[in-house]
Amino acid sequence: MENILVVAELQNGSLKKGTKELLSSLVGKGKTISAALAGEGADSIKEELQKYGVTQLFNQASLTQxxxxxxxxxxxxxxxxxxxNLVLASSNxxxxxxxxRVAARLDAGFINDCTELSFDGGIHLRRPMYxxxxxxxVNLKLxxxxxxxxxxxxLPVLExxxxxxxxxxxxxxxxxNETLKVKDIIKGESEKLDLTEADRIVSGGRGLKEAKNFEMLEELANVINATVGASRAVVDSGWVPHSMQVGQTGKTVAPSLYIAVGISGAIQHLAGMSGSKVIVAINTDENAPIFQKASYGIVGDAFEVVPKLTEQLKASL
Ligand SMILES: Cc1cc2nc3c(=O)[nH]c(=O)nc-3n(C[C@H](O)[C@H](O)[C@H](O)COP(=O)(O)OP(=O)(O)OC[C@H]3O[C@@H](n4cnc5c(N)ncnc54)[C@H](O)[C@@H]3O)c2cc1C
Known part of the structure; x- marks a missing residue:
């Protein structure tokens, strides 16, 4: 019998979507569910946790950073x-x-970056490799x-x-016993959702030619309420920060919509975004590998296509 603890994370005082997805996967399954929240906000989420069948919330409010x-x-x-005996958390x-670190301390099993979770006749997981x-x-034995x-x-979010x-x-x-002291936390400028949580992403690559052309992507992203990401080539060029990098050595994302602009589709980039539900690629090279993964492909110059797309979407939304 599973006794489950869900790691609760907050954004602007409410449960993050990733946490709600985990709790939703337990709805109606008759499990014993606890949650743990590091930092403030326990009172504000208590009611919502109750609706998901959570019976105890472990909290240390002093852990603010x-x-x-x-x-x-x-x-x-x-x-x-x-x-x-089972701890669920959103991967970030x-x-x-x-x-x-907790797994090492408790001598627990640890499996990261799963894309499927089901409790039908056991605990079944799936995780991408290579x-x-x-x-x-993975059939998990507890x-x-x-x-x-x-x-x-x-996972779907259920009420x-x-x-x-x-x-x-x-x-x-x-x-x-803190052996490591955090001296300062510098907040990112963007108020948008983190890439790992975003439902829509517009990503730019070297095809954008220079840093200031990311403004064009910001405009498109604002119209469709998306977060802007990037390939490693542009991060390495210093155009955008590493926090925006998607891929093997960046963030793994799985939005409903991923628009790749001027990105060739190298295997290391695909590793981070191929789980996206709908992929739109805009590239001048019809043989670019990204088109093999794309649900929709536009062979064209980003500097013509993106402004037109932004205008059309502005007019229709
Ligand atoms: C160990 C390792 C880890 C890596 N990790 C990552 C990672 O996490 N994420 C990542 O992204 N990469 C990663 N890389 C790098 C990866 O191999 C590629 O070099 C990188 O993804 C290329 O970025 P890009 O597609 O922006 O650039 P390019 O490959 O140079 O592609 C630019 C594309 O833009 C198109 N283009 C040019 N002009 C236009 C225009 N006007 N309009 C439209 N399209 C245009 C071109 O046709 C081309 O397809 C890693 C590599 C290694 C070795």
Whole structure:
């Protein structure tokens, strides 16, 4: 029998979509569900967690900014106290860092970047391998504790319909043993959703010629409420920050819509975005590999196609 702990993450005071996806996968499954939240906001999500059948929320409000040591202590303690044998989290930079540490501390199993999760007759997962050239089906046996990180935008979000009572359990796993001190956190300029959570992405590559031409993509992205991403070639050229890089050594994304502008479609780029539901490629070279992955392809000059597309979308939305 699974006793599950979901890592709750917030954005602007509400549960992140990735967290809701995990909770939705448990709706109506009759599991024992706990959640753990590092930082403030426990009261604001309690009601929503109850609807998903969460009966206890472990929280340490003092963890207002990320620190690997204290976050590891907190999540390890929450998992121990909940008795969870399965931990679910959305896969992102923070969870990959902290939960790998927690797995080592608790001697737990750890599987990252899953794209499928089902509880029909056991726990079944799927995860891409070798830059998404193939994928592995995993039947998880719960011996001890297993930690599973799911890629965001893979599971449907359902309305919670349970009426459980969720008790907030305040933890103080301590911050005194922090071996690493965070001196400063510099917030990104963009207020847009992080690439890993975004439902629509417009990405630019070397075909855009220079940094200032990303403004053209920002305009298109604003019209369709998308987040802007990039290939490594433009990140390495210093046009945009690494936080915008999609691919093997950047972020793995799975939006409903991915528009690739002036991106050739190298295997390392495809590794990060081939899970997108609809891929639109705009490229002057009809033989560019990106067209093999694209649902829709436009062979044309980005400097002509993108402004026209933006105008048309502005007029129709
Ligand atoms: C270990 C390793 C890890 C890597 N990790 C990543 C990663 O995480 N992410 C990543 O993206 N890459 C990664 N790379 C690099 C990858 O191999 C490619 O070099 C990179 O993706 C190329 O970026 P690009 O498509 O923007 O540039 P290019 O390959 O130079 O392609 C530019 C494209 O723009 C088109 N174009 C030119 N002018 C126009 C125009 N006016 N309008 C429209 N199209 C135009 C061209 O036809 C071409 O297809 C990695 C490589 C290695 C070795």
């Amino acid at each position: 990320y620190n690997p040591t204290s976050f590891t202590q907190f999540f390890a303690e929450a998992i121990k106290q909940s008795g969870a 930079a923070m969870t990959k860092d902290v939960l790998a 830059s998404a050239k193939c994928s592995a089906g 011996e001890g504790t297993s930690i599973v990180l799911m890629r965001a935008n893979q 919670g319909t349970e009426s459980s009572t969720c008790e907030i359990k305040a933890l103080d796993a301590g911050t005194e």
